[in-house]
Ligand SMILES: [Zn+2]
């Protein structure tokens with residue numbers, strides 16, 4: 001799936017869930033950095049694939065990280081969720097770049113359901129939101145390498161339980 005197809009999948013699944021919060025209108029937008037100000041935060045992880053653009057090496061990570069930040073303006077009835085997908089560096093070549101994660105559709109659905117429930121807890125009185133930690137079956141060939149992980153570098157890659 002190409003990049004714009006990916007973005008469309010995130011947007012469609014987000015709207016399918018968050019339309020349930022009408023009359024509040026919620027929007028989803030990708031960001032490069034954590035936004036400034038007072039935002040709720042939710043970090044999740046998923047099984048994702050990477051492919052190095054420099055040498056072609058591909059790998060699977062169980063700790064593909066996503067960070068969400070969210071806020072609701074009750075005066076305008078508009079809520080905003082911004083998110084960042086973290087990359088990982090290739091361990092086969094000296095590429096300094098963080099490769100973009102390729103997300104499986106069911107993992108997108110899972111993390112959006114989790115942030116939907118977290119927001120429900122914060123703003124809509126949900127009690128004990130069901131956080132789904134299940135991932136696609138299968139083991140990555142190598143353990144998580146913090147030195148190559150952008151989320152580790154940004155201090156959002158710690159297990160929260
Ligand atoms: Zn590489």
Ligand SMILES: [Zn+2]
Pocket residue numbers: 063144145146149150151152153157
């Ligand atoms: Zn990490």
